[in-house]
Amino acid sequence: MARQKGIIKLTGKVGDLSFYKSKDGFLAREKGGVEGERIKNDPAFVRTRENGVEFGSSASSGKLLRDSVRTMMQNASDGRVTARLTKVMTQIKNMDPTSARGERTVGVGIATPPAKALLKGFNFNNRAVLGSVLFKSYSVNTGTGVIDLTGFVPINDLNVPSGATHVTLRGAWAKVDFSGAVSSVEETNSQNLPIDGTATTVTLTPTAVPAGAGTDLYLLMLEFFQEVNGVQYTLKNGAFNVLSIVEIQ
DNA sequence: ACTCTTCCCCACAGTCCAAC
DNA sequence: GTTGGACTGTGGGGAAGAGT
Structure with a gap:
């Protein structure tokens, strides 16, 4: 050799x-x-093709989820979300207890505990993980979608990126139907706060209950800004912004 | 009796595919 | 880069045969 x-x-x-x-x-x-053509056609590669089909549908389920929160993700994601989410989706797909080989889906797997727990805590931006940015506890009401932070003091409760002067908190409630490949989202009001020692009780309320059926996902986003002459500018293209799935039902 | 050569089988690493 | 399949070429190791 x-x-x-x-x-x-x-x-x-x-x-x-x-x-x-x-x-x-x-x-x-x-x-x-191996020749690509063989994998596509050779009977010896049935297993491989079955796996390919499942893998592809898992990737699509990941896209469905990403699409549903696309607007929030634009300012709070890293370049490898797709890969990380595909990994999680594949694990969830593997929990499908009934379908035949090659036909297992995220839509069926998600109903099997602890599939949802795999998704809870997912961070769309690995450069800014919720747990290392926000040190204040929060509550999520799964019935109303309201996210509460009581007595939130930005200067104490945040790991503030240098240069940031303001932070915006926003929530969202998404319903994602992996089987039907449809989703809907309702974002909450946003709360913009100067990063100082003032205590504020933050209440993030969705404008409505998202339409349709499916898995309920509750998300929390933190965006950092730098204010110059009264205008708040996005900080470093969102490298420090957080978007995380904080609850799932 | 010992060493060198020629096999064969095995393990390993890499490759491809699926959708993004 | 994410998964799990089958396959391929490669060298290593062992066995058997050939030579000293």
Whole structure:
């Protein structure tokens, strides 16, 4: 087997050659693997194709969820949400206790405890995780969608990114029907506060109960701003903004 | 009796696919 | 990058055969 003796230790493909690191050191070999056409058509690959179908539907379920909170996600997400969410969705899909192989779905799996617990606490922005930004307890009323923070003192209860002068809190109540591939969301009022020592009781109330049926998701978002001459500017393209699923029913 | 060569089988790592 | 499938080429290790 070809060994790389040079200084350049690379991994990946260059043309038809693969470079990788193994326990024996850095190796180079011809590209191996399977023809794409075989995976698509060969009877030997039924299992693989079944897996592909389930994987694809899990990814779509993730997209359904992301689409439902798209407007909030725009200012509070990182570049790998899709992958992280697909992972969670795959785990939930695996909890489908009835469907045949290749036909298991998130829609069925979500009803199996503890599937929902896998989704609770999901952070859309891994650079700003709720637990490391907000140190104040909150309550979520699953009947009304109201999120409460009593006696919230921004300067004490937040890990404030440097330069931030203001913070906005907002909630949302989403209903996501993974089986029907439909969703609806109602956002709450938002509360914009200067980052100082003033205690405020924050009450975030959805404008309505989201329409339709499905899994109820309650989300909390924190956005940081820097005020200059009376105008609040988004801080560093939302790198420090939080969006998290705080409750699920 | 010992070493070298030629096999074969096994384990391993990489590759592909699905949707985003 | 996320999952779990099957497959491929590769070297390692062991067994058997050939040679010293």
